[in-house]
Amino acid sequence: MNDENLSSENGWHHQLKSRINNVEKLSKLISLSDSELKALGNSSRLKMSITPHFLSLIDKNNTNCPLRKQAIPTSQELNISEDDLSDPCGEERDMVVNGLVHRYPDRVLLLVTNLCAMYCRHCTRRRLTNKKETSLSQEHLDNAYSYIKKNKKIRDVLISGGDPLILSDEKIESILKSLRAIEHIEIIRIGTRIPVVLPQRITPQLVSTLKKYHPLYISIHFNHSKEISKETKIACEMLADAGIPLGSQTVLLKGINDNTKVMMNLMHELLKIRVRPYYIYQCDLAPGTAHFRTTVATGIKIIESLRGYTTGYAVPEYVIDAPGGGGKVPISPEYIISKSKGNIIIKNWKNEIYVYPENKQTRVSREEIFIEKGVR
Ligand SMILES: *Cc1c(COP(=O)(O)O)cnc(C)c1O
Numbered sequence: 001m002n003d004e005n006l007s008s009e010n011g012w013h014h015q016l017k018s019r020i021n022n023v024e025k026l027s028k029l030i031s032l033s034d035s036e037l038k039a040l041g042n043s044s045r046l047k048m049s050i051t052p053h054f055l056s057l058i059d060k061n062n063t064n065c066p067l068r069k070q071a072i073p074t075s076q077e078l079n080i081s082e083d084d085l086s087d088p089c090g091e092e093r094d095m096v097v098n099g100l101v102h103r104y105p106d107r108v109l110l111l112v113t114n115l116c117a118m119y120c121r122h123c124t125r126r127r128l129t130n131k132k133e134t135s136l137s138q139e140h141l142d143n144a145y146s147y148i149k150k151n152k153k154i155r156d157v158l159i160s161g162g163d164p165l166i167l168s169d170e171k172i173e174s175i176l177k178s179l180r181a182i183e184h185i186e187i188i189r190i191g192t193r194i195p196v197v198l199p200q201r202i203t204p205q206l207v208s209t210l211k212k213y214h215p216l217y218i219s220i221h222f223n224h225s226k227e228i229s230k231e232t233k234i235a236c237e238m239l240a241d242a243g244i245p246l247g248s249q250t251v252l253l254k255g256i257n258d259n260t261k262v263m264m265n266l267m268h269e270l271l272k273i274r275v276r277p278y279y280i281y282q283c284d285l286a287p288g289t290a291h292f293r294t295t296v297a298t299g300i301k302i303i304e305s306l307r308g309y310t311t312g313y314a315v316p317e318y319v320i321d322a323p324g325g326g327g328k329v330p331i332s333p334e335y336i337i338s339k340s341k342g343n344i345i346i347k348n349w350k351n352e353i354y355v356y357p358e359n360k361q362t363r364v365s366r367e368e369i370f371i372e373k374g375v376r
């Protein structure tokens with residue numbers, strides 16, 4: 001297969017058909033560790049599917065490869081921790097009609113399919129993706145559109161799954177068209193991992209379909225700079241050239257990206273392909289993912305290592321999606337040290353102390369404002 005074929009309609013169908021989804025196929029392509037073999041022996045529980053594209057990026061000689069750990073299960077995934085929750089973000093609780101989650105006042109989450117090109121080992125929606133592959137029926141979609149139509153406060157629809165971009169161009173267009181027909185919908189968003197795991201899917205035809213439904217935003221799930229292949233760069237360029245603002249969502253994963261150097265590098269590489277870092281998520285409590293979770297202190301340290309040290313655009317918001325359905329809660333380093341007498345005492349990125357006089361009635365001398373450097 002040549003390069004031209006790979007970026008065509010045939011190219012992505014070929015990638016899908018050639019996915020590696022069992023231990024027999026995988027063990028011919030990569031030498032598996034005992035832990036991986038043990039997990040794959042339990043394949044009835046742990047769905048696996050790796051695109052040839054993603055497999056080509058994996059370091060075959062290193063079981064610690066950050067991409068390998070996201071694609072190939074290990075025996076650690078068989079361990080269920082007592083904190084694990086089947087629906088970690090409480091989405092079922094806020095499901096108003098089949099597939100439609102309405103939690104925040106002005107926006108909804110529409111889960112259109114449970115299919116993905118690749119099944120991530122840390123997937124938070126594995127309660128859905130681990131089930132038989134299915135997409136929302138037309139009847140269920142119509143119910144969702146009716147709900148949105150009736151709720152005039154909804155101005156933003158986030159289409160997710162599974163991976164919505166795995167659907168056919170026709171199906172994607174039908175969903176976008178139906179949402180655009182609702183007058184009070186201002187923006188439409190798509191959450192996807194396709195540009196990383198199946199970049200060939202971003203065809204000129206798909207892009208010209210998407211751009212008919214502006215303003216459209218796309219959030220792409222990226223966890224490591226090694227995921228930014230030549231093909232992924234081309235896919236993101238095509239989307240950005242079509243005027244689609246691109247954002248990233250990253251899951252903080254132990255042993256994969258829980259380190260300041262790896263994260264800074266990822267954020268820089270994203271900006272180079274015109275993807276603006278949006279969220280870093282603390283890893284949710286999905287069953288069998290305890291080995292991927294790191295401390296919240298690690299996440300805060302990563303944000304501290306970015307803020308001030310690099311481009312503001314390279315600093316995403318670090319959030320915990322509160323277990324049970326509390327929604328996204330921003331977790332930030334503490335920059336306010338105290339508030340007193342109308343003054344706010346703040347700490348900058350270098351740990352230096354400054355005073356901001358908040359109360360105009362209070363006169364503060366210049367000496368007080370510029371407290372000497374190095375004072376902690
Ligand atoms: C994440 C999420 C959204 C979108 O949140 P933003 O912060 O606006 O990106 C909407 N609904 C649900 C249920 C979500 O989990």
Ligand code: SF4
Binds near residue numbers: 119120122124
């Ligand atoms: S692409 Fe998203 S929904 Fe699909 S398996 Fe990965 S994390 Fe889960």
